[in-house]
Amino acid sequence: MSPRGLILGIETSCDETAAAVVERGARTLSSVVASQISTHARYGGVVPELASREHLRAMVPVVRAALAEAGISLGDLDAIAVTSGPGLAGALLVGITYAKALAFAQGLPLIAVNHLEGHIHAVLLNEREQSPEEKLEQTSLALVVSGGHTHLYLARPIDGDWHYRLVGRTVDDAAGEAYDKVAKLLGLGYPGGPWIDALAQYGDPQAVPFSFAQIKRKVHLAGRAARTKAASTAPIAQLDPRFLFSFSGIKTAVLRYVDLHGLRGTSRPNSATWESERLPRTREEAVALCPQPTLDLIAGFQRAVVGDLMKKTFAAAESYGARRLLISGGVAANRELRARFTAEAGRRGLSAAFPTLPLSTDNAAMIAAAAWPRLQAGKFAPGSLTADPSLALGV
């Protein structure tokens, strides 16, 4: 291995084609993300076939841009890291096939990275960049909260590598999915999280209080996990019900509230005529389109979701004696979430760390950073590596 420890990361698990060069898991030399949002926006969600096609188109230019931005050539690399799951099968395969071919042609080791581990390493990468001298590896509680996941892990550094134990998760929708569905219902754009984030400040969260019922053990024993988008081998029945999330109920509650208060149609086109041309383009346009009761509803929804994420995350941190929280994934970009988690962590004498905003949503720098301990340990992917759409993290 060259003394530089340069890893090219490749990420294509969903709707972003990303490549990045990271030095020794601690310094981002480049991070390029080609978003497909405009392709999927008119459908109000990611269309898997279109995602694969767009990845195929973007893969080579994105890798070239990442190398150019880093000021290096392929010959300077020490390894190639790629997301092997979880995610969309066809989308994952584009990145994996390309990474394999590149690694073979360059005679470089290939490292497979779990997308969820990548999100956790986005926080660790930022921490190492900000405090290169400090020893930051300590047992932490990680909340990965995105469009596909709402998972809690106990993350422990052992012999230079990280080990993960799943301690909580959603039994149905992910928090980001709830954001996206509620935004779609209200006639806002895709993805919905950033819209709700921007509009919540104009509403009164007390005006529409939503509550999360405690998930009963019998509910999750009944096997509801089979319906989840991110269903995997994770043993929900063995998890402490205090650390289980459920976001499908609040989506229905919002729908009922919209119907009951006649909000439908005031700020949204009818869902049957969902068209991107009729969506607001700016925050000002959205605020002007949304009547006050809709803004109150948005504020109440966000207040409840963030409150539920906090309640269970802090309970798990206390239960496992974790002093540090690592909060990542697209929803971790949310301003109310960051402010409230930070304040509560301060009150409890814990630390709460988030990635920078560009590293909160999908990117490849987090994949290259997660691969660094594995490059040092010589843990490489076999030539038979393939996509695993429901790859689980940890035990």
Ligand code: KG4
């Ligand atoms: O991590 P990510 O880019 O992709 C997945 O792995 O899913 O997360 C995307 C999700 C979407 O559901 C999006 O609506 C949500 O993250 N999101 C947000 C914000 N920015 C993105 N949710 C709430 N507030 C935000 N500011």
Ligand code: ZN
């Ligand atoms: Zn993600």
